[in-house]
Amino acid sequence: DAGVTQSPTHLIKTRGQQVTLRCSPKSGHDTVSWYQQALGQGPQFIFQYYEEEERQRGNFPDRFSGHQFPNYSSELNVNALLLGDSALYLCASSLPFSSYNEQFFGPGTRLTVL
Amino acid sequence: AQSVTQPDIHITVSEGASLELRCNYSYGATPYLFWYVQSPGxxxxxxxxxxxxxxxxxxxxxxxxxxxxxxxxxxxxxxSVHWSDAAEYFCAVGINAGNNRKLIWGLGTSLAVNP
Known part of the structure; x- marks a missing residue:
């Protein structure tokens, strides 16, 4: 059983560019959450997708957007990149609105903005 | 407001010693609590x-x-801690209030293990 997978593993962009990160959830899961983890910090919740809709959003600007596809995979898009967007981006999947909220994490995508 | 506090930013222990990492939370309802570990990268x-x-x-x-x-x-x-336990440890509380369902994280505790 494949766990949560993310691509790419690493990415280098320059300020002002746009980036797309991808995530495939664990088999049987149809809810995907995205987190940003800056160096030395805990994860910060960006947003959560279920049934191809954004269900919740953290305190992130509109430059951060996402999408969920019918096969439950998800994309995170960041426009007009800033230096401060450099971080590890983590995708987590879970059962739909599980009351236990147990999330399974992928290995992350390391984004560096120069 | 919901929050998670990990009072110890960094802890160093010797291999074979016991370990306790602290986590305190603030949440009005019954919490769902988690500990995660993250190795470098x-x-x-x-x-x-x-x-x-x-x-x-x-x-x-x-x-x-x-x-x-x-x-x-x-x-x-x-x-009894093993050298391979050296990592970052995060405590989290699961928020379940209507449509608000997410994890709130502590800032983490970095564990170093001396041989």
Whole structure:
């Protein structure tokens, strides 16, 4: 059983560019959450997708957007990149609105903005 | 407001010594509590979780945690630390309030293990 997978593993962009990160959830899961983890910090919740809709959003600007596809995979898009967007981006999947909220994490995508 | 506090930013222990990592939470309802571990450059791995029932929960890699409602704490313990336990440890509380369902994280505790 494949766990949560993310691509790419690493990415280098320059300020002002746009980036797309991808995530495939664990088999049987149809809810995907995205987190940003800056160096030395805990994860910060960006947003959560279920049934191809954004269900919740953290305190992130509109430059951060996402999408969920019918096969439950998800994309995170960041426009007009800033230096401060450099971080590890983590995708987590879970059962739909599980009351236990147990999330399974992928290995992350390391984004560096120069 | 919901929050998670990990008072110790960095801890160093000797291999074979016991370990306790502290976690305090602030949440008005029954909490769902988690401990995750993150090795350098890696994603997050679930160590253990508390949903209900027995307040002492066992996890992987020999870790355990005890939920103490009166102290709003969920401290992680291991009786004998191995060098491979060196990593970042995160405590999290699951928020379930209507459509608001997400994890709130502590800032983490970095564990170093001396040989």
């Amino acid at each position: 890696q994603g997050l791995q679930l160590l253990l979780k508390y949903f209900s029932g027995d307040t002492l929960v066992q996890g992987i890699k020999g870790f355990e945690a005890e939920f103490k409602r009166s102290q709003s704490s969920f401290n992680l313990r291991k009786p």
